[in-house]
Amino acid sequence: MVEFVAHVSREPMACYANSSMGLVRLTKFEVAEKQLAKAIELFCAQEPLPAITLAGAAEEILGKLVKDAGGVNALEEEVKDRCDLYQTVTTATQRFLLV
Numbered sequence: 001m002v003e004f005v006a007h008v009s010r011e012p013m014a015c016y017a018n019s020s021m022g023l024v025r026l027t028k029f030e031v032a033e034k035q036l037a038k039a040i041e042l043f044c045a046q047e048p049l050p051a052i053t054l055a056g057a058a059e060e061i062l063g064k065l066v067k068d069a070g071g072v073n074a075l076e077e078e079v080k081d082r083c084d085l086y087q088t089v090t091t092a093t094q095r096f097l098l099v
Contacts (some may be wrong), residue, residue, distance in 0.1 A: 028061050038054050039054035042054065
Protein backbone atom coordinates (compact mmCIF):
# COMPACT_ATOMS: atom_id res chain seq x y z
CA MET A 1 0.00 0.00 0.00
CA VAL A 2 1.35 3.43 -0.97
CA GLU A 3 0.73 6.27 1.46
CA PHE A 4 0.33 9.72 -0.04
CA VAL A 5 1.08 12.88 1.86
CA ALA A 6 -0.50 15.47 -0.36
CA HIS A 7 0.14 19.19 -0.51
CA VAL A 8 -2.12 21.20 -2.75
CA SER A 9 -0.06 23.98 -4.26
CA ARG A 10 -1.28 27.43 -5.15
CA GLU A 11 -1.03 26.57 -8.84
CA PRO A 12 -4.43 26.07 -10.41
CA MET A 13 -5.19 22.37 -10.82
CA ALA A 14 -1.86 21.10 -9.42
CA CYS A 15 -0.85 18.98 -6.47
CA TYR A 16 2.37 17.29 -5.47
CA ALA A 17 2.33 14.06 -3.48
CA ASN A 18 5.31 12.59 -1.68
CA SER A 19 5.12 8.79 -1.70
CA SER A 20 7.48 5.85 -1.51
CA MET A 21 7.71 6.16 -5.31
CA GLY A 22 9.13 9.69 -5.12
CA LEU A 23 7.54 12.96 -6.10
CA VAL A 24 4.36 12.57 -8.15
CA ARG A 25 2.45 15.38 -9.81
CA LEU A 26 -1.32 15.07 -9.51
CA THR A 27 -4.10 17.44 -10.50
CA LYS A 28 -6.60 18.47 -7.86
CA PHE A 29 -9.13 16.32 -9.69
CA GLU A 30 -6.85 13.28 -9.41
CA VAL A 31 -6.39 13.91 -5.68
CA ALA A 32 -10.17 14.10 -5.21
CA GLU A 33 -10.62 10.98 -7.33
CA LYS A 34 -8.16 9.05 -5.12
CA GLN A 35 -9.83 10.35 -1.96
CA LEU A 36 -13.24 9.31 -3.22
CA ALA A 37 -12.05 5.86 -4.30
CA LYS A 38 -10.47 5.29 -0.87
CA ALA A 39 -13.63 6.60 0.84
CA ILE A 40 -15.73 4.05 -1.04
CA GLU A 41 -13.24 1.30 -0.18
CA LEU A 42 -13.32 2.23 3.51
CA PHE A 43 -17.11 2.50 3.55
CA CYS A 44 -17.41 -0.99 2.06
CA ALA A 45 -14.95 -2.22 4.72
CA GLN A 46 -17.30 -0.97 7.45
CA GLU A 47 -15.11 2.06 8.29
CA PRO A 48 -17.63 4.91 8.01
CA LEU A 49 -15.79 7.66 9.91
CA PRO A 50 -12.65 7.88 7.73
CA ALA A 51 -14.85 7.23 4.67
CA ILE A 52 -16.98 10.28 5.48
CA THR A 53 -13.89 12.38 6.17
CA LEU A 54 -12.27 11.49 2.84
CA ALA A 55 -15.53 11.88 0.91
CA GLY A 56 -15.95 15.34 2.45
CA ALA A 57 -12.42 16.32 1.46
CA ALA A 58 -13.05 15.14 -2.10
CA GLU A 59 -16.34 17.05 -2.23
CA GLU A 60 -14.56 20.22 -1.12
CA ILE A 61 -12.01 19.93 -3.95
CA LEU A 62 -14.55 18.91 -6.60
CA GLY A 63 -17.03 21.59 -5.53
CA LYS A 64 -14.38 24.28 -5.86
CA LEU A 65 -13.30 22.98 -9.28
CA VAL A 66 -16.91 23.04 -10.48
CA LYS A 67 -17.45 26.54 -9.08
CA ASP A 68 -14.20 27.81 -10.64
CA ALA A 69 -15.38 26.43 -13.99
CA GLY A 70 -18.62 28.42 -13.70
CA GLY A 71 -20.78 25.53 -12.52
CA VAL A 72 -22.90 25.14 -9.43
CA ASN A 73 -21.61 23.37 -6.33
CA ALA A 74 -24.32 20.79 -5.52
CA LEU A 75 -23.81 20.99 -1.75
CA GLU A 76 -24.07 24.78 -1.68
CA GLU A 77 -27.14 24.62 -3.92
CA GLU A 78 -28.77 22.08 -1.59
CA VAL A 79 -28.11 24.27 1.44
CA LYS A 80 -29.56 27.28 -0.39
CA ASP A 81 -32.66 25.29 -1.41
CA ARG A 82 -33.23 24.09 2.17
CA CYS A 83 -32.84 27.62 3.53
CA ASP A 84 -35.35 28.87 0.95
CA LEU A 85 -37.77 26.09 1.93
CA TYR A 86 -37.35 26.90 5.63
CA GLN A 87 -38.05 30.57 4.93
CA THR A 88 -41.17 29.71 2.90
CA VAL A 89 -42.53 27.38 5.59
CA THR A 90 -41.76 29.86 8.38
CA THR A 91 -43.47 32.71 6.53
CA ALA A 92 -46.52 30.58 5.75
CA THR A 93 -46.74 29.40 9.37
CA GLN A 94 -46.53 32.96 10.69
CA ARG A 95 -49.30 34.09 8.29
CA PHE A 96 -51.47 31.16 9.35
CA LEU A 97 -50.99 31.91 13.06
CA LEU A 98 -51.77 35.62 12.57
CA VAL A 99 -55.06 34.95 10.77
